[in-house]
Amino acid sequence: MPITTSDVSEYLRKVAEVLAENKEYLTELDSAIGDADHGINMDRGFQNVLRKLPAVEDKDIGTILKTAGMALVSSVGGASGPLYGTAFMQAGMAAAGKRELAAEDLLAILEAALKGVLMRGRANLGDKTMVDALTPAIDAMREALENGADLTEALDKATAAAEEGMKATIPLIAKKGRASYLGERSIGHQDPGATSSYLLIRTMAEMAHAKQA
């Protein structure tokens, strides 16, 4: 069953919900190695996405994603604003004109999103950023799809990889973002951006399960 425009809108609403629930948690993570606002930022950003959503819900997936991206950049305020904003906007470009997505399309979209993050933030793997969660997640998804897995399975694999990548940020020294100013003191803390990325992937998997049922 392909992913439809309403699935995408619903996904965005779900993400908003999840981020609202994890607001404190993300902020707490950011307070250890940043400026204690990542949860607040993400929540604010997605609340803004919710406000913009109704106007474009009947449009194609590309438009919806681009609108979400715009809503993020113009409201988040922190680094995650332009990063996730770019991610969603690039994703939107990859989905331009589409009203339905197959599993491969979703992969392509996620790859475009990651490319956007890399282009914007110039982070390398291991810099203790959201990239450390997103990269293995997408790799895992690709691999699963190549091995004939279906969307739900592939997203489960992606979620597991994201979680692993997220946890793997704990011993790392931050090389990008505010945390990088802490140097060695950033060791021992999980990266908030990697955590929110994991949540975004996980929400996708949860939706796939719900749809399958």
Add this chain to the structure above:
Amino acid sequence: MIALVLVSHSRQLAEGVRELAAQMTGGQPVPIFAAGGTDEGTIGTSLDKIMQALDQALEAGEAAVILADLGSAVMTAQMAVEFLPPEAQQRVRLADAPFVEGAISAAATAAGGGDLTAVVEAARQAGALAKLYEESAPPASAEPPAADEAVAQTEVTIVNPTGLHARPAASFVQAATGFQAEITVENLSKGRPPANAKSVMAVLGQATAEQGERIRITARGPDAQAAVEALRALVESGFGELEEATGTPQAAPAQPDAEPTEAAQPGQTLRGIPAAEGIAIAPAWQFAVARPRVEKRRIAEPEAEIARLREAIARAKQALEKLQADVARDDAEAARIFEFQRTVLDDPAILAALEESIRREAINAEAAVEEVFGEWQARFRAMESPLLRLRAADIEDVSLRLLRELSGEEAAVALPDEPVILIARDLTPSDIAQIDMARIKAICTAGGGATSHVAILSRTRGLPAVVGLGEAILAVPTGTPLAVDGGRGLVVVEPSAEVIEGYRRRAERRERLRSIALQTREAAAETTDGHRVMVAANIGGVESAREAVAMGAEGVGLLRTEFLYLDRETLPDEEEQVAIYRAIAEVMGQRPVIVRTMDVGGDKPLPAIEQPPDKNPALGVRAIRLSRLYPDLFLTQLRAILRAAPGHNLQIMFPLITTLDEVRWAKAMVAEAKAALAAEGLACADDLPLGIMIETPAAAMKAEELAHEVDFFSIGSNDLTQYTMASDRENEHLRDLLTPLDPAVIRLIARTIEAGHAASIPVGLCGEMAGNRLAVPLLLGLGLDEFSMTAQSIPLTRQLIRALSQEEARSIAARVLSLTTAQEVESYLRNIAAEVETRLEAGR
């Protein structure tokens, strides 16, 4: 102009850096926009704000450079740029630079007219420069700096046209010397290493800077912060540079070795730089000061020799001070020339070099002077900047002075009896002070520029002068006939009969008019139909008061009191002022003397007080505005004038009035001064006439109301022209706009006179216009009551007035008021002047 956009997570930071960067622009309108904080005002960046700032920046500037404080600000800014239309994207660059230093550096470069690449590069390098400083910090004291030792640093752009050179460098060093901190200055634009800011030689040797270049001042020591601030303020104020701003420094011609010397041919015309107007025909006279012959001797006791040198230096300094004071009595501006020379004698680097060479080589002081100064002179001559090369003459002058002091010889200059045209490679101020100018008809120099000493001093002495003539002029043998046209910068060698005839006719005509005028100088300035006006002098001291009387001034229309305040570290006290005002009043006898209260501040800063920095001195805190800021200073001056007045005819005039309120305030201050004097039992005049200068369009437009407040008006045509035409007097590019003959200025003058007369108060005019032969008939026709000018112009002006009828003048004025352009006015008045002069010559 390149605009800047400052993107920060913090609104305050963005604003603060904007302010900081704006200070670097030296008054240039660099558009800087701050985009800080989120839309809610919290910490973060706002795409919206950035986009808005970008829009404004691209509107205001030809292109925009973005600086951002943290990575995420960079990212948001990048997105903002991506949202711009492609055409606009081309005009935006993000600078990968430290936020604060980058912004400051970018602003300075933008102010200097740098293009997009230059500004981005300047910002980028600011980071490298900051590091550079840490690695190669200026060699501080031998001891390691105390942990609590303060270090302060600033970067500033040189705004004055001459740059950080001779006189500015001297005042810079003087200011630096006043602080305990170790101070260095470096030219960032040229990338030179830091120089000791307390040594004028070091500064001139490696830290000179041209207008628009950036320097960095670093101070370490207890008063580091204050030092850096004071020096920055000095640089930003343009070093109080006045006369040098009146023209572009012109390059001296190439150095001798670069230009083969050819003897001038008969009839050949040499072209130089016009330095002072006037025509002269006379034989050449090569001036060469005999340089005392110096023999190098071994000496047994270096310490005794050093003591002898120190004494000679002390005497030389005294002599210079005296010379400076003498010249200053007449011309405070010109006197500043000596400032640099004095600083050279105070220079630690020079002194150390002198003493070291005496000690090390065990040689006599004379030989050391020759060696050390010779070296510096050579260094200066080899400098890129023409202005600096000019200063080589100063160094030569100082060394000669020292040699003379050491040998006890007097410099003797024997001039021929006949008047001559003086020729020299370059004349030093002390040469000029020694020469009997009465026997000189003109001055021609090989070196020098429009701002050289010769130029300045000959202008003040009314001698025609041409400078920068190159070596050719030095090859002209003494006795060769020469014709000099100072206004056009021409020197004709062995002029043909026709040339002589032409020059002579022009010179004679001027001379004839002048002598007729001088003969009739006692005659009243009365028109042929019996209308009387007053012809008065603008003076600036006792000397010029005497000259005014000699030239037949009926009074003083403007006594400039600035000379009392400028160029000195302390303020003149009441007694000193009373004495000077009295001395002047005595020279003038019962003639009226209008004392203008201090017209300082702005571009004439007072060393003795702290002034608010003015980005735009002409529009800043000067004249009455400064008086309001420093009422005590003002009160002291008023008290002094009031006390000097009994038995004389003194009047008080307030400069730069723009509002009624200022006039009322000034009058209240006079009342206060009177009351205080009465209470102290000091004699003072009770009913001094009080007047104001009408020199702003605001005052001219309100002349009707202002007339009811005061006893007289005096139109300051120079400032009135500058303000009406919105053209800086110091800006040579605006010369064409800066004419008092523009209909706008004339109409304001007409209006002022009319308003004054309606209120039955007299109206004078005390700018250059009053003595301008084109303007006199017009002003007479407009009904001006008093013409006040430099004493030299009085005879001719009075004569002109006597040749006109009031009726004729009125119709001239009516005609002029109907004209619409300055060119029309000028050509019409030129015809009138020619006609009147012909009439004059024929008539008598």
